Amino acid sequence: MTTQNPDNLSSNKNEPIGFISGGGLEANLQVRLTVPAQSVQSGAFVVMDSGYWRFYGLVTDLQLGATDPQYANQLNIHRFDPALASILNKQTLFTNLAVMPALMLEIGPEPGAPEYSQWRGALSKEPTPMPVKTVPDHHTPVRLADKGDIEDIFGKESKTVFRVGETREQGHAVCLDLEKFVQRSSGIFGTTGSGKSFLARMILAGLIHADKASTLIFDMHNEYGIDSTSSDTGAAVPGLKGKFSSKVRLVGLGADSSFHGRQPDFTLEIAHSDITPDDVLLLAKTLNLTDASGILLDALQTRYKENWFSTFMDMKSGEGAVYTDEDGKQHPTEDSVAAWANEVGAHVGSAEALHRKLRALLSRGYLVKEPASKALDQIINNLQEGRHVVLSFGNYEKDIDYLLVTNLITRKIREAWEKATADFHSKKGDEPRPLVVVVEEAHKLLNREMASQTIFSTIAREMRKYYVTLLIIDQRPSQIYDEVMSQLGTRIAASLGDEDDINAVLSGLPGRGGLRGMLAKLQPKEEVLMLGWGVPMPIPIRSRRYDQIFWDELLGDSNKAKTKEDALRIMGF
Amino acid sequence: MNEIKTIPIGKLLRADNRQFVAGCRVKELETPALGALVKVRLQDQSEVYGLITRISISDDGLVRQLASGMSIPPEYAADNRHNRNLPVEIEVLTLGFAQDGKLYHQLPPRPPLSLDVLYLCDDAELVRFTGHGKHAYLRHILRLQEMPVEEILVSHLTKARQAHEAAGNHDWYPQACEQLVILLREDYPRLTTVLDALSAMD
Numbered sequence: 001m002t003t004q005n006p007d008n009l010s011s012n013k014n015e016p017i018g019f020i021s022g023g024g025l026e027a028n029l030q031v032r033l034t035v036p037a038q039s040v041q042s043g044a045f046v047v048m049d050s051g052y053w054r055f056y057g058l059v060t061d062l063q064l065g066a067t068d069p070q071y072a073n074q075l076n077i078h079r080f081d082p083a084l085a086s087i088l089n090k091q092t093l094f095t096n097l098a099v100m101p102a103l104m105l106e107i108g109p110e111p112g113a114p115e116y117s118q119w120r121g122a123l124s125k126e127p128t129p130m131p132v133k134t135v136p137d138h139h140t141p142v143r144l145a146d147k148g149d150i151e152d153i154f155g156k157e158s159k160t161v162f163r164v165g166e167t168r169e170q171g172h173a174v175c176l177d178l179e180k181f182v183q184r185s186s187g188i189f190g191t192t193g194s195g196k197s198f199l200a201r202m203i204l205a206g207l208i209h210a211d212k213a214s215t216l217i218f219d220m221h222n223e224y225g226i227d228s229t230s231s232d233t234g235a236a237v238p239g240l241k242g243k244f245s246s247k248v249r250l251v252g253l254g255a256d257s258s259f260h261g262r263q264p265d266f267t268l269e270i271a272h273s274d275i276t277p278d279d280v281l282l283l284a285k286t287l288n289l290t291d292a293s294g295i296l297l298d299a300l301q302t303r304y305k306e307n308w309f310s311t312f313m314d315m316k317s318g319e320g321a322v323y324t325d326e327d328g329k330q331h332p333t334e335d336s337v338a339a340w341a342n343e344v345g346a347h348v349g350s351a352e353a354l355h356r357k358l359r360a361l362l363s364r365g366y367l368v369k370e371p372a373s374k375a376l377d378q379i380i381n382n383l384q385e386g387r388h389v390v391l392s393f394g395n396y397e398k399d400i401d402y403l404l405v406t407n408l409i410t411r412k413i414r415e416a417w418e419k420a421t422a423d424f425h426s427k428k429g430d431e432p433r434p435l436v437v438v439v440e441e442a443h444k445l446l447n448r449e450m451a452s453q454t455i456f457s458t459i460a461r462e463m464r465k466y467y468v469t470l471l472i473i474d475q476r477p478s479q480i481y482d483e484v485m486s487q488l489g490t491r492i493a494a495s496l497g498d499e500d501d502i503n504a505v506l507s508g509l510p511g512r513g514g515l516r517g518m519l520a521k522l523q524p525k526e527e528v529l530m531l532g533w534g535v536p537m538p539i540p541i542r543s544r545r546y547d548q549i550f551w552d553e554l555l556g557d558s559n560k561a562k563t564k565e566d567a568l569r570i571m572g573f
Numbered sequence: 574m575n576e577i578k579t580i581p582i583g584k585l586l587r588a589d590n591r592q593f594v595a596g597c598r599v600k601e602l603e604t605p606a607l608g609a610l611v612k613v614r615l616q617d618q619s620e621v622y623g624l625i626t627r628i629s630i631s632d633d634g635l636v637r638q639l640a641s642g643m644s645i646p647p648e649y650a651a652d653n654r655h656n657r658n659l660p661v662e663i664e665v666l667t668l669g670f671a672q673d674g675k676l677y678h679q680l681p682p683r684p685p686l687s688l689d690v691l692y693l694c695d696d697a698e699l700v701r702f703t704g705h706g707k708h709a710y711l712r713h714i715l716r717l718q719e720m721p722v723e724e725i726l727v728s729h730l731t732k733a734r735q736a737h738e739a740a741g742n743h744d745w746y747p748q749a750c751e752q753l754v755i756l757l758r759e760d761y762p763r764l765t766t767v768l769d770a771l772s773a774m775d
Contacts, residue, residue: 068761079765081772084750088768091754 014170016141018097020048024135028060028514031097031142037062043518043529043540044169045145046099050136052119054107056129056145056153058538060514061098068092099142100514101132102537103153129153129536147172153536162206164492164530165541174530174541178206181490181534182213182436185460185470189477189505190494193232195525197223198546199494200473201240204438208244209554213434214383215471216413217390218406220397220440225250225390226262240390243551249382251375251391253405254366266378268391269371270408272310277301279408280358282453286400287357292350299344310369313362315340317352364401379409380416386433399444403454406445410437410455413468421466432467442472443479451481460487477504490534494543495522506531511538580604583663583691585613588684591667591713593623595691596660599630605663608728610694610702613685619672621681622694622702623665624714626725631659663691666717668710669702676702678709696736703733704745708752715756722763723770726753731774 017040023029033040044059066072071092076085106127108119129152145153150172155161161175188203190196201224207215217224217240225248226239241250241262252264277297284293300308314335315321321336332338332348341351361367379389391409393401413435423429439445439456451457460470461483472488474480478500486508493505502519506512509531518540519529531538544550582605583597593613597605605611605625612622632640639645639653670681694702703710714726730749737745750771757764 067758070761071758079772080768083747084768084772087747087751088754088764091751092758 014143014146016143017046018142020050020136020138020140020142021096022138023098025101025132028098028100029057029135031099033062033095033097037064037095039169040097040144041168042521045150045167045539046097046142047145047149048136048140048142049107050140052106052108053134053136054105055101055132055136055140056103056105056149056537057099057101057132058514058518059097060100060511060518063096063098064093065096066093097142098514100511101135102511103129104132104134105129105152144169145172146170150174154539160210160212162203162210163544164202165528165543168527168540168542171542174539176203176206176490176492176530176535178210179212182207182434182469184464184489184533185472185484185487186490186492186532186534187442187472187474187477187485187488187505188492188494189474189496189501190528191475191497191501191524193524194475194494194496194522195528195543196473196475196494198237198525199492199528199543200224200438201237202544202546202550203471203492204240205243205550205554207436208240208247208388211247211386213436214386215388215436215438216379216383216409217388217438218402218409218440219390219392220402222392222394224438225392237546238551240388243555244388248388248390249379251379251389253391253393253396253401255368255372256365264392266373266375268375268379268405269366269368269373270376270405271371272313272367272369273306274376274408274412275309275361275367275404276411277308278453279404279411280361282403282407282450283400285449286403287360289354289357290350292347293354296346296351296354299346303340303344309358309361312337312340312355313358315355317355360400361404364396364404366396366401366405376409376412380413383413383435384416384420384433402441402444403450406439407454407456410459413437414455414459414463414466417463417466417468434467434469436469436471438471438473440473442470442474443476446472446480446484448481451484457481457484460484475501477501480504482507489532490530491532493519493522493529493531495524495527496520509538580693580695581690582611582693583660585685585687585689585691586660586662587687590680590684592626593621593665593667593685595663595665597663597691599654599657599661604693606728608725608732610668610699610729610732611663611665611691612694612698613689613691615683615685615689619670619681621667621670621685623667624725624729625663626666626717626720627662627664629662629664631662633657633659665691666713668713676705678706678713680713696739699733699736700740700742703749704737704742708749711749711752712756715753723767726767727770727774730771 017035018031018033021030021032040059042059042061046057046059048055076088080088109116150167154175155177157163157173157175160178162178163173164176165174166172167174188196188200204215204224207213219225224239225241227242228237228239230237241248249265252267255267255269280297281294300312304311315337316333316335317337321333321338322330323333324330337351337355338348341348382389417432417435420429420432424431437459445454445456456470459468477485478498485504491505496502496505496519502516505519506515515538522529522540526542527540528543529538529540583595586594586596605628607625607628609625610622611625612620614620636653639649667680669676669678714722734746753767754764757767
């Protein structure tokens with residue numbers, strides 16, 4: 001919410017569309033519509049001036065009414081003279097709006113009135129919009145918010161105030177304060193084909209452009225970093241690397257990664273020594289590990305410290321791991337899994353099973369004994385220095401890769417940022433750079449089962465004080481653990497079909513009834529609903545298009561596509 | 574107060590604030606009609622306006638005798654009609670009054686007195702009275718009990734509409750209908766009956 005100077009408040013430019021006829025804070029305000037019903041849509045942002053206050057609300061429903069149901073139950077036009085029927089319908093049939101009041105702002109007397117200067121003088125600070133605590137009077141005129149009203153509430157577009165889209169009725173810009181957006185974890189939701197990825201690209205472009213926080217994007221499907229083509233239209237879709245080449249580091253997973261001929265800035269290999277037993281336990285389901293595995297992994301780590309994985313993997317098992325003594329008895333060789341199991345008193349069968357199952361990790365090309373470079377540190381350094389990192393998974397698109405790598409990197413990040421924050425508080429270092437970790441397919445990491453094990457639920461819950469927040473991008477919010485969902489500050493939802501998903505997006509928010517209907521009726525690829533702590537009040541909008549115009553507007557003239565003639569002219573021809 | 578240009582149609586028999594009854598001879602009966610606007614000038618020069626809601630002809634002993642006779646020569650019937658003892662009664666609903674040149678769609682402070690003369694208003698006066706204010710006088714008509722309100726309304730609105738349209742005002746009738754709807758919309762059966770009657774009006 002922006003601080004207001006009432007002198008600058010917008011004057012009532014829009015004509016009233018109706019008047020308050022009843023209702024309340026809990027049950028929504030009732031507004032008798034005085035204009036044709038089709039000139040207002042559910043989700044419209046309306047403004048009501050009553051006394052010294054301006055109220056802001058959202059139309060959540062339109063209901064047809066009649067002074068007596070009998071007037072509505074017959075076609076008056078067929079019974080009466082058409083002119084009389086028209087008069088009758090006008091006086092007996094009507095539309096009521098249900099308006100969810102959201103905010104109120106003290107505006108004082110009319111500027112210019114004698115008591116205005118007295119009121120201004122008595123103000124201890126500029127009034128700001130606050131959650132609504134009272135109601136406008138009966139018969140208060142209701143009008144659609146104009147450009148100024150929307151700027152008063154959602155802010156005016158600037159480098160850090162990002163225009164997400166426009167109001168549906170009158171096309172006024174609706175913005176998102178990115179500084180506030182990154183202060184808490186947030187989520188972008190929508191079914192496949194709802195325009196969620198384009199929306200995410202735009203928000204990310206806005207975040208990178210605003211430069212208030214670093215972003216680490218786990219790009220599972222290689223769609224954010226590099227240029228690609230739209231699966232729907234076949235049109236070229238610019239990636240973030242191409243548009244912000246100096247600010248964005250494109251990192252490929254595995255030494256051999258490249259993307260359609262584009263080389264990454266550097267590649268990421270993970271040393272075996274970086275893997276912890278917890279990382280492995282996270283994959284318990286994928287690797288089909290038993291309950292006993294935890295004890296075995298702990299035993300390995302206690303014995304071999306950070307080298308536990310490579311040491312364990314180097315152990316032998318199976319036929320080559322036994323020798324026969326002079327008496328003809330078979331014994332495990334010294335370097336075998338069985339020998340180690342016997343030594344620590346573990347069940348040999350379980351140890352060998354674990355050994356066999358962990359071999360699956362060896363086939364992952366990015367896990368190496370000795371990485372060629374310290375790419376993991378490089379990622380963290382880049383982020384701390386204010387750059388943005390897109391980690392593209394390349395060909396490693398399996399769940400096992402996503403779970404292991406995201407968790408491992410994020411764990412490292414958590415350690416780094418916790419240390420930086422501690423240093424900052426003990427005045428040994430600068431304030432840490434805020435970081436947004438962008439997680440796609442978040443339900444894989446944050447479902448009920450995994451949430452307790454992965455690092456991400458911790459980040460969603462408490463890393464805010466360590467300057468790290470999450471940006472979750474997902475199509476099944478209902479699969480995400482409730483506790484994580486309720487922690488999300490800002491939620492931007494594109495169309496969602498499933499009732500459970502809709503409920504999940506609205507969890508922990510007031511006025512859910514009205515918002516539910518609004519969310520269910522969003523037009524795919526066109527409209528989104530912004531809600532939650534990061535926006536002053538919920539609002540459905542027509543989202544911006546992710547196209548050349550978007551980039552021109554965001555980056556200015558420098559980004560304008562050059563025509564062949566322009567290029568030749570620049571080259572001196 | 575202007576000189577009365579309108580036509581005298583009878584003299585008052587009895588009156589109260591809400592309504593009054595005038596008597597006239599059968600000969601004079603050709604002029605007044607149901608739903609017509611009439612007025613009575615009082616001694617203080619104020620005028621009370623009303624609407625004709627009923628015209629009745631009572632019988633007397635002679636009429637009964639004549640009616641029960643086998644056959645009556647036409648001159649007997651004509652004589653009885655023109656020289657009868659009892660007048661034709663015209664019942665008038667009070668709609669408003671004029672005082673010191675101002676019109677009011679309210680009940681007058683005092684009713685007219687007996688033998689005051691009842692006049693039929695001409696079109697100009699009809700336009701002036703009904704065009705004043707926002708059709709508030711209609712409420713008096715709707716308050717009528719045991720009367721064919723729809724018929725009275727239709728007769729009145731037909732006359733008034735013609736007068737207004739002849740004077741170039743085509744908005745008056747729709748506005749009057751709108752006011753009727755507003756006054757009657759809580760009473761669905763009554764309003765629809767009125768609208769049915771108005772729809773049938775040509």
